[in-house]
Amino acid sequence: MQSINDYKPRIILNEYNITQNLPSAPTVLDETFNIKKLKKIFRIVIVRYENMEMEFDVIGIHPFIANTFRRLMLSDVPSMAIEKVHIYNNTSIIQDEVLAHRLGLVPLKADPRLFQFKQDAEDNELDTLEFELKIKCIRSKDENKDSSRIDDIYKNSNVYSKQIKWVPKGNQLDSFKESDVGTVHDDILIAKLRPGHELDLKLLAVKGIGRDHAKFSPVATAFYRLLPDIRLTREVKGEAAERLQKCFSPGVIGLRHTKDGNKVAVVNNARYDSSSRNVFRYDDLKDAVIMTKVQDHFIFNIESVGALKPDVIFIEAVKTLKDKCLSLLSELEQI
Amino acid sequence: MPIAQLAGTDPAEEKSKTFVFHDEGHTMGNALRYVISSYDDVEFCGYTVPHPAESKMHLRIQMRNGRAIDALRRALKDLVKLCDHTIETFNEQLISFQTDQLST
Numbered sequence: 001m002q003s004i005n006d007y008k009p010r011i012i013l014n015e016y017n018i019t020q021n022l023p024s025a026p027t028v029l030d031e032t033f034n035i036k037k038l039k040k041i042f043r044i045v046i047v048r049y050e051n052m053e054m055e056f057d058v059i060g061i062h063p064f065i066a067n068t069f070r071r072l073m074l075s076d077v078p079s080m081a082i083e084k085v086h087i088y089n090n091t092s093i094i095q096d097e098v099l100a101h102r103l104g105l106v107p108l109k110a111d112p113r114l115f116q117f118k119q120d121a122e123d124n125e126l127d128t129l130e131f132e133l134k135i136k137c138i139r140s141k142d143e144n145k146d147s148s149r150i151d152d153i154y155k156n157s158n159v160y161s162k163q164i165k166w167v168p169k170g171n172q173l174d175s176f177k178e179s180d181v182g183t184v185h186d187d188i189l190i191a192k193l194r195p196g197h198e199l200d201l202k203l204l205a206v207k208g209i210g211r212d213h214a215k216f217s218p219v220a221t222a223f224y225r226l227l228p229d230i231r232l233t234r235e236v237k238g239e240a241a242e243r244l245q246k247c248f249s250p251g252v253i254g255l256r257h258t259k260d261g262n263k264v265a266v267v268n269n270a271r272y273d274s275s276s277r278n279v280f281r282y283d284d285l286k287d288a289v290i291m292t293k294v295q296d297h298f299i300f301n302i303e304s305v306g307a308l309k310p311d312v313i314f315i316e317a318v319k320t321l322k323d324k325c326l327s328l329l330s331e332l333e334q335i
Numbered sequence: 336m337p338i339a340q341l342a343g344t345d346p347a348e349e350k351s352k353t354f355v356f357h358d359e360g361h362t363m364g365n366a367l368r369y370v371i372s373s374y375d376d377v378e379f380c381g382y383t384v385p386h387p388a389e390s391k392m393h394l395r396i397q398m399r400n401g402r403a404i405d406a407l408r409r410a411l412k413d414l415v416k417l418c419d420h421t422i423e424t425f426n427e428q429l430i431s432f433q434t435d436q437l438s439t
Contacts, residue, residue: 033373035416044424046432056428064369065417071362211360311429315422322418324363325411328356331338332408 009295010229015280021292028062028296047299054310057227058298066224066298072317073222075210078117079307080110080129082205082215089200094191099201102191103133104215106161107184107305108205112218113316114175118206125170129181131203132165137193157193162186164203184306218313220303227297230270231290241265244285247278271299341393352403356392360384364392370410376400 004010009027012019031037041060048055058066085100092099110129118127137156150157161183168176191199210217230252236244244265245253254268275293280286302310340346341353356363364382371394372380379397396403 031373032375033370033410033413035413035420038417039420042420042424044421044428046428049432049436056425062369064365068362068366076362311425314425318418318421318425321366322415322422324359325414325418328338328363329408329411329415332404332411 004231004290004292008297010292011226011295013275013277013291013293015277015286028060033062049311052304052306052310054300054302054304054314056300056314058224058300060296061298063295063298066300068321069314069317070222070224070300072320073219073302073313074217076320077218077308077313077316078112078207078209079216079218079305080108080112080115080205080207081213082106082108082131082203083118083208084204084206086202086204087200088202089198092191092193092197092199099191099199103201103203104213106164106188106190107307108182109184109307110176110181110205112207112307115207117208123169123204125168125172127206128169129172129205130167130169131205132167133159133163133190133199133201133203134165135159135163135193136198137195139195154193154195158189159191159193159199160186161188161190163190218305218308218316219310220305222300222302222313224298224300226293226295227299228270228273228275229292229294230267230273231292232265232267232288233290234288236265236285236288237262240285243282244279244288247282247285248276249274349402349404351395351397353393353395354407356394358390359392360390361392364394366414367394367407367410370413371396371406374406374409377406380406 004012004021005024006021007023007025007027009023009029010021012021028038028041038060043057043059045057045059046054047057058069082104085103087096087100090096090099094102108129115129116127123130135156137154140153140155142152147153164183166178166181172181193199208216230248241253241255241263245255247253249272251268252270252273254266255263256266258264275291277291279289279291300314302313304310304313308316339355339357341355344353361384364384368380368382371377376399377396378399380395382392382394384392394407396406398406
């Protein structure tokens with residue numbers, strides 16, 4: 001246990017309980033908030049960035065601050081979504097309100113930073129995007145008369161998100177390209193039609209925040225977890241080493257081959273361990289491992305819906321917090 | 336008016352105060368509570384969202400020395416500095432990550 005009492009705050013996952021270590025120096029968890037001290041230990045490391053997904057480490061902050069960033073990304077960073085659906089005609093079997101709800105959840109790829117929040121006034125080009133969905137299903141007059149495939153018999157029997165057409169308002173054509181505005185995915189099934197069924201809809205998208213409705217949330221998920229750390233307290237050899245390897249996620253425990261042909265377990269990379277406690281099933285192994293989590297090391301994962309890049313979402317979240325603080329400060333001046 | 340004092344409290348009492356934040360919730364509440372309660376002169380700091388259907392947050396500060404409103408002001412300023420530093424560090428790291436990716 002003594003080896004775990006380093007300078008980092010940790011929780012230790014024991015067999016029956018969770019305990020904390022005794023860090024050798026004061027940590028962010030119990031120190032006075034001081035921006036100079038924080039700047040010394042605060043670090044961000046970007047680990048993975050793939051198109052709309054991102055993983056990065058934030059090191060040296062308090063869990064409450066990390067949680068604030070997560071909450072802000074989920075519910076305070078704005079994005080655009082369809083808010084009003086004017087239904088001129090809907091003869092399909094899907095009800096108006098269900099159809100409107102489905103359309104509201106379709107992700108749009110307009111940059112919300114270029115729009116204003118909608119005021120009570122009339123729609124204008126600064127706060128509203130207008131779309132149109134006009135489609136009618138007919139019986140196909142093709143030669144494939146004998147085919148029983150739905151697509152051969154009917155035309156437009158499936159309504160997809162690619163059929164939503166943007167109708168530029170005012171001078172929107174000058175500031176946006178056709179490719180900047182529209183749905184993120186073009187293959188979302190919106191409704192199914194049969195001959196004679198018709199949809200004629202006007203869709204109005206506005207800017208909003210996730211606290212109001214989940215459709216305005218810019219992220220599919222945004223979560224953090226603590227960095228796992230695994231240490232071996234003694235040498236584990238042979239069959240026991242292979243058993244130990246299987247107790248953890250793949251890649252966490254490696255086997256080193258010694259000169260005398262033995263296998264010795266070593267910790268390769270504990271980062272992607274799922275913290276499963278399989279090791280406690282084996283009486284001969286459980287005293288060989290100390291599983292801990294570092295309490296001031298957060299691994300953030302952001303998956304964007306598609307309108308904003310994940311790094312922009314994080315920056316916007318931090319900016320929202322800053323703006324909130326600044327407006328509250330100016331409010332306090334007046335008291 | 337986003338900040339008010341809780342009705343019925345003595346305005347002359349400077350050490351202990353309950354602030355009422357409109358349109359705020361756990362996001363600001365927990366962050367402020369953590370920053371304020373880490374200060375040395377603070378005896379107690381806590382927050383509550385009295386009803387989930389009302390977007391109001393109560394923040395209670397009790398001081399050993401000094402005024403409660405000063406602690407709140409200091410916390411807000413500290414959070415602004417934290418945000419600035421976070422944005423700066425994140426952007427630096429992003430640029431160096433992207434240049435690393437291009438070179439490999």
